[in-house]
Amino acid sequence: MKRYLDVLSDMEQKIDGGQxxxxxxxPSVRDAAKLYRCSISTITRAYSELTKRHAxxxxxxxxxxVVEKPRNRSNVTQIKAIDFASVSPDPSVFPYLDFQHCLNKAVDTYKYDLFTCGDSKGLETLRHTLVSHLATDQVFAKAERVIVTSGISPVLELLAKMPFPNGNSVILVEQPSYDLYLRFLEAEGVPVSxxxxxxxxxxLRKLEEKFRHGGIKFFYTMxxxxxxxxxxxxxxxxxxxxxxASKYDVYVVEDDYMADLGEEPGLDPIYAYNGTSHVVYLKSYSKIIFPGLRLGTxxxxxxLLGTFHExxxxxxxxQLSQAALEVYIKNGMYERHKHKICSQYAARIRALTKAVQRHNGAGLLEISDVHSGMFVQFKLPQTVNLERLIERLAAKDVFVVSGKRFYLSDYIEREKFLRISISRAQPEQIEEGVREIIEAVRQEVRSPS
Known part of the structure; x- marks a missing residue:
């Protein structure tokens, strides 16, 4: 066995054993060389390998x-609640150690540049990195058209307020849609349809009619x-x-915030099909890494560039978060973590679907046919009282979200449903949670009053 492997093995044992x-x-490279009675190059190689392993x-x-280890979760009391409501990623899959390494590398690489105000467009090196990163999703653009943002919501608000070249003012939104954006549009008095x-x-025929006669500034879609x-x-x-969009000079704001959470091939964004540049493409990194990162593209x-920059x-x-994200993408960590998240979420979606098939013999629920991502719709009978159903489930520590909040206040043609999120639902809890939901719906159908 090579000498550096002996050194590497001994250091790993001491780290794992708490020494x-x-x-x-x-120890410094020189001191470690004396301790192990080997050359400085051997220690340098061992330290390099430990760095690659994020130890x-x-x-x-x-x-x-030594990298800080995450707290031992085996001693944490098992959480009783079944959370089908939260949309934040599961903390157990956050890439703490990888990203800590990237933060350290970013500080080492950029030093004092990270503590300046920075460019409103974003860190230039990150924007160039994102050009290649986005191209894997069939989003091809020069760095000048790529803007780094503090998440997606601020960009959506800015786009709602700024004028567009088509001179129109109405924002067209899907119903249902992103609830926080709908509340913002209503609070600001923005014309919305x-x-x-x-x-x-x-x-698509109704959509074309809206594009033709609706005075649509842009169509917001996920x-x-x-x-x-x-x-x-x-x-x-x-x-x-x-x-x-091209035919009627209507812009499309494509919120592809969960682009990286899917396993299905061939799902190219609308951006990839638009040859006359009527699409604003938005992507978030908070659903893959962690919400506190607050970075988007x-x-x-x-x-639109000139007005947007105004x-x-x-x-x-x-600047530090941007630099760390650049390192995270360039060294392949982002891609590896993305596949890890995709696999785990897809497994939870499959578990949820199978649980519904087992317990929904009476056909009380209709569920959306999804295989990836984070959300599933549980469509309910019209006789069900949504508020009472949610209270009934909460009393059993099962938390869900009403579909009512995802509509404009004055929108009439609503479906009655629960939005189920699997991001925080632990695999061992899914079966019980689905059973409780179906049983609660059954009770509502039997006693609607």
Missing amino acids: FVSGQKL IYSIAQSGYY GIARTTAGID PRYHNPLGTSYSAEERKTIARL AVLPEK FKRYADTS
Whole structure:
């Protein structure tokens, strides 16, 4: 066995055994060489390998330190509640150690540049990295059209307020749709119109009629893994939306915030089908890494860039977070973590679907046909009292969200449903949670008053 492997094995055992504790500074390369009676190059190689394995990290002109280990979860009391309501990623799959390594690397690489106000467009090196990153999703754009943002919501608000080249003022939204954005539009008095979207899709003829006569400034849509339905538009629907946008000079704001959570191939964004640049493409990184990162990307058509920069004059995102994300993407960690999340969420969706099949013999629920992403719609009988059902489930520590909140206040043609999120629902809880939901619905149907 090579000498450096002996050193590497011994250091790993000492880290795992607690002889080198979290945050502890390791011996210098020179001191370690004396301790192990080997060359400096052998220690350098061992430390390099430990760094790659995220067991240690280096600080320039300071030394090597043991990466902090996550708290042992085996001693944490089992949580009784079954959470089908939360949309934040499961903390147990957060890439703490990987991202800590990237933060350290970012500080080492960029040093004092990270503590300036920065550019309102975002860190230039990150924007160039994102050009290649987005291209894997068939979003091809020059770095000048890629803007780093503090999440997606601020961009949606800015787009609602700024004028568009078509001179129109009405924002068209799917019904149901992202609840916080709907509340913002209503609170700001922005002219808004709704169009029905169900698990079966959207009526493209009605959409064309809206585009032709509705004075539509832009159409806000979540084509993939829709919140709250969980479904995605077919390739043909996306192509048609792109064609109609060009034909009627209506912009499309494509919120692809869960683009990385799917396993199905061939689900290209609307952006990929639009040749006349009528699509604003938005992507978030909070659903993959962690919400507190507050980073997103906006890819804008040339005609919107000038006005967008007039409204977004200041840098609103952390330079350090941006630099760390750049490192995270460039060294392949993002791609590896994405596949891990996709696999876990898809497994939870499958478990949920199978549980419904086992317990829904009476056909009380209709569920959306989804295989990836985070959300599933549980469509309910019209006789069910939603508020009472949710209270009944909460009393049993099963938490769900009413579909009512995802509609405009004055929108009439609503479906009655629960939005089920699997992001925080632990695999061992899904079966029990589905059984409790179906039993509660059964009780509501039997005693509607």
